[in-house]
Amino acid sequence: xxxxxxxxxxxxxxxxxxxxxxxxxxxxxxxxxxxxxxxxxxxxxxxxxxxxxxxxxxxxxxxxxxxxxxxxxxxxxxxxxxxxxxxxxxxxxxxxxxxxxxxxxxxxxxxxxxxxxxxxxxxxxxxxxxxxxxxxxxxxxxxxxxxxxxxxxxxxxxxxxxxxxxxxxxxxxxxxxxxxxxxxxxxxxxxxxxxxxxxxxxxxxxxxxxxxxxxxxxxxxxxxxxxxxxxxxxxxxxxxxxxxxxxxxxxxxxxxxxxxxxxxxxxxxxxxxxxxxxxxxxxxxxxxxxxxxxxxxxxxxxxxxxxxxxxxxxxxxxxxxxxxxxxxxxxxxxxxxxxxxxxxxxxxxxxxxxxxxxxxxxxxxxxxxxxxxxxxxxxxxxxxxxxxxxxxxxxxxxxxxxxxxxxxxxxxxxxxxxxxxxxxxxxxxxxxxxxxxxxxxxxxxxxxxxxxxxxxxxxxxxxxxxxxxxxxxxxxxxxxxxxxxxxxxxxxxxxxxxxxxxxxxxxxxxxxxxxxxxxxxxxxxxxxxxxxxxxxxxxxxxxxxxxxxxxxxxxxxxxxxxxxxxxxxxxxxxxxxxxxxxxxxxxx
Amino acid sequence: xxxxxxxxxxxxxxxxxxxxxxxxxxxxxxxxxxxxxxxxxxxxxxxxxxxxxxxxxxxxxxxxxxxxxxxxxxxxxxxxxxxxxxxxxxxxxxxxxxxxxxxxxxxxxxxxxxxxxxxxxxxxxxxxxxxxxxxxxxxxxxxxxxxxxxxxxxxxxxxxxxxxxxxxxxxxxxxxxxxxxxxxxxxxxxxxxxxxxxxxxxxxxxxxxxxxxxxxxxxxxxxxxxxxxxxxxxxxxxxxxxxxxxxxxxxxxxxxxxxxxxxxxxxxxxxxxxxxxxxxxxxxxxxxxxxxxxxxxxxx
Numbered sequence: 001x002x003x004x005x006x007x008x009x010x011x012x013x014x015x016x017x018x019x020x021x022x023x024x025x026x027x028x029x030x031x032x033x034x035x036x037x038x039x040x041x042x043x044x045x046x047x048x049x050x051x052x053x054x055x056x057x058x059x060x061x062x063x064x065x066x067x068x069x070x071x072x073x074x075x076x077x078x079x080x081x082x083x084x085x086x087x088x089x090x091x092x093x094x095x096x097x098x099x100x101x102x103x104x105x106x107x108x109x110x111x112x113x114x115x116x117x118x119x120x121x122x123x124x125x126x127x128x129x130x131x132x133x134x135x136x137x138x139x140x141x142x143x144x145x146x147x148x149x150x151x152x153x154x155x156x157x158x159x160x161x162x163x164x165x166x167x168x169x170x171x172x173x174x175x176x177x178x179x180x181x182x183x184x185x186x187x188x189x190x191x192x193x194x195x196x197x198x199x200x201x202x203x204x205x206x207x208x209x210x211x212x213x214x215x216x217x218x219x220x221x222x223x224x225x226x227x228x229x230x231x232x233x234x235x236x237x238x239x240x241x242x243x244x245x246x247x248x249x250x251x252x253x254x255x256x257x258x259x260x261x262x263x264x265x266x267x268x269x270x271x272x273x274x275x276x277x278x279x280x281x282x283x284x285x286x287x288x289x290x291x292x293x294x295x296x297x298x299x300x301x302x303x304x305x306x307x308x309x310x311x312x313x314x315x316x317x318x319x320x321x322x323x324x325x326x327x328x329x330x331x332x333x334x335x336x337x338x339x340x341x342x343x344x345x346x347x348x349x350x351x352x353x354x355x356x357x358x359x360x361x362x363x364x365x366x367x368x369x370x371x372x373x374x375x376x377x378x379x380x381x382x383x384x385x386x387x388x389x390x391x392x393x394x395x396x397x398x399x400x401x402x403x404x405x406x407x408x409x410x411x412x413x414x415x416x417x418x419x420x421x422x423x424x425x426x427x428x429x430x431x432x433x434x435x436x437x438x439x440x441x442x443x444x445x446x447x448x449x450x451x452x453x454x455x456x457x458x459x460x461x462x463x464x465x466x467x468x469x470x471x472x473x474x475x476x477x478x479x480x481x482x483x484x485x486x487x488x489x490x491x492x493x494x495x496x497x498x499x500x501x502x503x504x505x506x507x508x509x510x511x512x513x514x515x516x517x518x519x520x521x522x523x524x525x526x527x528x529x530x531x532x533x534x535x536x537x538x539x540x541x542x543x544x545x546x547x548x549x550x551x552x553x554x555x556x557x558x559x560x561x562x563x564x565x566x567x568x569x570x571x572x573x574x575x576x577x578x579x580x581x582x583x584x585x586x587x588x
Numbered sequence: 589x590x591x592x593x594x595x596x597x598x599x600x601x602x603x604x605x606x607x608x609x610x611x612x613x614x615x616x617x618x619x620x621x622x623x624x625x626x627x628x629x630x631x632x633x634x635x636x637x638x639x640x641x642x643x644x645x646x647x648x649x650x651x652x653x654x655x656x657x658x659x660x661x662x663x664x665x666x667x668x669x670x671x672x673x674x675x676x677x678x679x680x681x682x683x684x685x686x687x688x689x690x691x692x693x694x695x696x697x698x699x700x701x702x703x704x705x706x707x708x709x710x711x712x713x714x715x716x717x718x719x720x721x722x723x724x725x726x727x728x729x730x731x732x733x734x735x736x737x738x739x740x741x742x743x744x745x746x747x748x749x750x751x752x753x754x755x756x757x758x759x760x761x762x763x764x765x766x767x768x769x770x771x772x773x774x775x776x777x778x779x780x781x782x783x784x785x786x787x788x789x790x791x792x793x794x795x796x797x798x799x800x801x802x803x804x805x806x807x808x809x810x811x812x813x814x815x816x817x818x819x820x821x822x823x824x825x826x827x828x829x830x831x832x833x834x835x836x837x838x839x840x841x842x843x844x845x846x847x848x849x850x851x852x853x854x855x856x857x858x859x860x861x862x863x864x865x866x867x868x869x870x871x872x873x874x875x876x877x878x879x880x881x882x883x884x885x886x887x888x
Contacts, residue, residue: 356830360823374819376826406819407812411794419797421782429775430726432822435700436815438778440799442787 195219197267199227199274206325206507209567210243210341213507215277225262228273239271246340247273249317257308259328259338275338279331280497282390283324283565284504286397291500295455297333298394299484300491304335305387310476312337313380316346320361322386324393325506325565333494346379355379362386364409364566365399369420370470372410374432381470384479388465395454399565410437417468418445425469457484506565594622598629602636607649607821609828616657620664623675630679637690644810645818647691648699652825654680654687655706659713681714684763685751692767694748697774698810700767702822707767711760721764724771731772732779739776743784746776850876 199216206213211231217224230243250261250273263274282301285291293301305327312319319326320342328336342362347355354377361382362371368385370378392400401416403409414420419439420428428434447466451459461484467473474482485491502508589597601615619629636642637650657676665672680687688707691699704725711718724731732740739746749769755762794800800812810818850872861869 358823358827374822405812405816407794407798407800407815411792411797414797415791418787422779429778432701433815433819435697435774436810436818437798438774439797440781441792441796442782442785443792443797444787444789446789 199225199265199272201227204507205503205505208339208341215503224277226275226277227265228275230271230273232271242341243271245344249340249343249345252315253312255308255311256334257304257336258311259336276336278328278334278336278338280329280500280504281325281506282327282329282335282393283506284509285329285497286324286393287509288500288504293394293494294489294492295458296489296492297494298458299489300333300493301329301335302387302391302394303480303485303491305337305390306476306479308335308337309383309387310480312343313383313476317343318346318378318380319343319383319386321363322383322390323363323366324390324399327390329494329497331498331500333497364404364406365389365402367409368470369410369413369468370431372406372413373428373434373437375470376432378470380475381473384465384473384476385470387476387479388462388473391458391462391465392450392454395458396450400450407437413468414439414443416446416449417466418447419443420468424472427469427471457482457487460484510565589622589625591625591628594625595628595632598622599632599636602632602650602653605646605649605653607652607825609825612649612653612656613660615653616660619657620661620672620675623672626675626679630676633680634683634687637687643814644691644693644696644698645814645821648702648818649821651687651691651699651703651706654684655709655713658710662713677714682759684710684759685766688763688766688770689749689751692749692770695746695773695777696809697770700770700774703767704771707760707763711764714760716758716760718760718764721768724768731768732776736772736776740780740783743780745780746773749773 198219200219202215204212205215211229214227216227259275261273265272265274321339326339328338349355356376359371359374359376366386366389368382371382389400401409401412403412419442447463461482464474465479598618601618605611605615622629637647658680661674661676664670665674688703691703749766800815
């Protein structure tokens with residue numbers, strides 16, 4: 001069974017390495033502790049496992065174990081899994097706990113919750129540290145100073161202790177003293193419950209190749225959250241590697257303009273990611289027929305978008321799927337960047353090395369020209385193009401470049417931004433598909449047409465964000481210095497959004513459109529029938545085409561009806577991009 | 589398998605070839621297995637390149653096949669117990685310049701980038717230093733001579749790139765020279781267009797912008813569908829090319845702690861290192877170096 005967790009080690013048996021130091025280390029891993037843990041967690045039946053896990057003094061629905069990890073895998077990566085030598089003053093206590101606990105799932109053990117049957121009707125959720133602040137995150141990650149370290153050959157006495165909260169805890173009392181019966185709130189990071197459902201689902205608010213998103217309420221706390229259900233049915237190779245990458249990235253974020261992962265939950269053989277719920281997304285909101293954004297509101301939204309993106313870019317993360325439906329907005333216009341299913345951290349490169357990423361990223365309307373021309377050596381600039389498109393969208397309420405495929409997308413871009421020339425983009429001829437899509441004619445820049453629809457500052461900023469040459473495109477931090485954000489009117493929250501009826505996500509907008517399209521089609525059919533039989537009385541239910549749709553399904557303009565937004569891209573990622581994972585061939 | 593049968597099967601493989609690694613290797617291995625029929629199989633490769641009905645995408649794939657075939661033939665024959673004696677290499681190498689011009693016909697340089705990549709691989713396999721040409725490839729702005737720049741001003745077309753029969757250079761070097769000329773040609777054509785074509789203000793259709801979509805395509809030009817297919821193929825090839833990057837053959841007695849764990853252990857520490865610990869660290873590191881060195885297929 002250990003194969004799942006330690007495939008490199010599974011068939012090697014006892015350590016055979018010639019080095020003394022290594023033997024010592026290896027020896028530590030095979031001691032009694034691990035044996036117990038193995039037999040209880042992998043070979044023992046589920047009932048034993050559950051009862052082992054139960055902690056006296058804990059409420060029945062809140063069993064917890066400090067040395068356990070759920071899907072996050074932080075503890076595993078930090079070496080917590082091997083932390084079997086805690087035989088110091090803290091050691092005994094932890095050892096007992098970890099013996100009781102379930103396996104540290106993490107990336108390698110993430111198949112565990114999928115075992116059919118054993119987890120039926122169980123719910124467990126992982127709560128990553130929510131109290132961290134951005135400032136705290138800036139501190140060195142491994143702050144262990146002199147004296148805290150330990151020696152490799154003699155066995156680790158102070159290996160990373162799992163969650164950060166545990167590191168701060170006071171030394172535990174000796175064994176003869178009564179043990180603390182209850183953990184403090186911030187020590188709980190895994191909760192198992194037999195309740196059938198903790199989150200009460202209201203409605204579906206999103207759908208993609210990854211799965212579905214629901215709005216839900218935590219029945220214990222009353223908190224409204226978004227549940228992202230991962231689609232695992234089609235997974236032949238287990239838990240998708242792209243989801244692991246997404247979770248790992250989300251765990252590392254802490255910024256007001258980037259969506260935060262509240263918990264991971266396993267329920268009824270399904271895995272959920274739990275996020276703060278946001279009422280709207282940018283695409284959905286902009287389709288609201290009565291929405292009137294002021295310049296101050298647009299600035300408020302766009303500044304947050306740039307700040308969120310700047311945060312990601314400073315952390316060397318490229319989002320790779322910037323588009324309106326991935327930008328979430330709450331009821332006063334607070335904005336968060338979401339969906340990191342395609343995101344990745346940038347490689348560290350020596351001089352002369354090339355990044356070599358896939359160019360099959362970003363939904364086509366927001367894809368920059370260098371990707372359309374096959375670039376595999378790109379960087380943060382590809383996200384900047386997308387936010388440039390969104391800035392214009394805040395004014396025009398529709399996507400600027402709406403192509404159907406790579407060829408038509410590039411044609412739309414060149415028609416508006418002008419064909420590139422040798423002066424503004426000399427390196428374009430080095431792009432893989434340039435010879436295939438080399439402009440055979442010259443087109444002048446027509447971007448000035450947007451000047452009438454925008455303000456001078458926003459137009460200037462958009463033009464700089466949408467520079468064809470990625471090297472000349474503004475960076476996120478440069479964009480934040482732009483006068484657009486400092487000139488009057490100053491950014492201001494969208495308090496009026498509270499008055500907006502309903503919630504506006506792209507998903508619902510699409511649904512409304514489908515409904516409206518169907519209604520129009522039905523009407524057309526009826527009209528035809530009426531013409532065939534003019535004497536037949538008109539059915540009462542037939543509403544005129546201009547009739548208002550009730551409640552929040554307000555009428556949609558014909559212009560909006562014609563827009564069919566392209567789907568996100570989800571794909572098999574390059575295995576080397578996640579070589580620390582077990583499955584290089586993971587798929588979504 | 590007699591020569592006729594081998595040739596028929598090989599032709600079928602060539603006609604149905606696609607740029608996936610499996611398809612390329614399958615075809616290459618078939619050719620190597622039937623090395624005795626090289627005199628029949630090799631001309632088949634040239635035939636398909638000469639066929640004007642074969643689209644440029646396929647011709648680009650055939651060039652990739654040549655890259656794979658040379659590489660496989662070389663690797664298999666280099667094995668100490670191998671019964672093969674570098675089949676196809678001589679024939680392909682000598683025909684390389686003429687093959688290159690078939691894949692990059694006239695002023696249609698769609699395959700330029702792929703040919704560059706394959707030719708680089710071939711040169712590497714044949715251990716020919718072509719860094720000078722690779723440098724020239726990247727210096728597009730400086731690659732045109734003064735005379736050529738004047739010709740652009742005069743709006744003169746770039747002369748047709750033809751094979752120099754008198755050249756006594758190695759065929760691979762000749763191929764590189766042709767490739768650089770092709771690159772120049774493409775660059776020249778673009779500068780000429782930028783200079784002499786008056787910029788349009790009205791919207792251009794896809795066909796006007798990229799010369800795609802016309803049903804009645806002159807041969808050697810790509811339709812939109814072919815361009816999109818090529819993009820998808822290139823992405824797939826790019827993805828597959830990375831799938832084997834992580835593959836190493838670990839010796840049987842490899843250590844059980846992964847490199848990641850090993851690094852993690854030290855990365856998380858900040859401590860004074862005693863001499864004993866230091867010794868242990870370096871011993872363990874040395875053990876790893878041995879394992880890693882032994883992992884590579886070719887001896888380090």
